[in-house]
Amino acid sequence: MKLTVYIRPGCHLCGEAVELAQQLRARFGFELATVDIERDDELHRRFLEAIPVVEIDGVEVLRVDGHRHGGLERAVESAIDGV
Numbered sequence: 790m791k792l793t794v795y796i797r798p799g800c801h802l803c804g805e806a807v808e809l810a811q812q813l814r815a816r817f818g819f820e821l822a823t824v825d826i827e828r829d830d831e832l833h834r835r836f837l838e839a840i841p842v843v844e845i846d847g848v849e850v851l852r853v854d855g856h857r858h859g860g861l862e863r864a865v866e867s868a869i870d871g872v
Contacts, residue, residue, distance in 0.1 A: 790819040790868055795842040797826050797833075806841040806861065813865050 794810055796803035807823055814821045826832040826840060836842050843851040843861060850864040 790817075791822065791846055792819050792865065793822045793824060793844045793847075795824050795826050795832065795836050795840055795844075797837075797840055800840055803841040806843065809861055810843070813862060817865055817869055819865070819869075 792810055792814070794803070794806050796807060810821055813819075824832065826836050839852050841852075842849060843864065845864060845868045850868070851860050
């Protein structure tokens with residue numbers, strides 16, 4: 790399983806999402822990637838107001854905010870259960 794977190798520099802919620810994803814990776818053992826939307830014009834337009842965004846195996850599963858970190862853990866658990 791591959792979990793991708795779309796981020797941009799200076800985004801504190803992005804940092805929190807990556808930190809949580811790293812903790813979950815230690816627990817569940819998935820591949821983790823981060824993508825800086827500032828490096829791609831299309832991603833920048835698509836995600837500018839929505840980051841951080843999390844995809845699992847290329848499917849968007851969550852747009853994270855500071856109050857929904859439990860959603861990321863549930864999304865990872867669901868993806869692993871579905872494998």
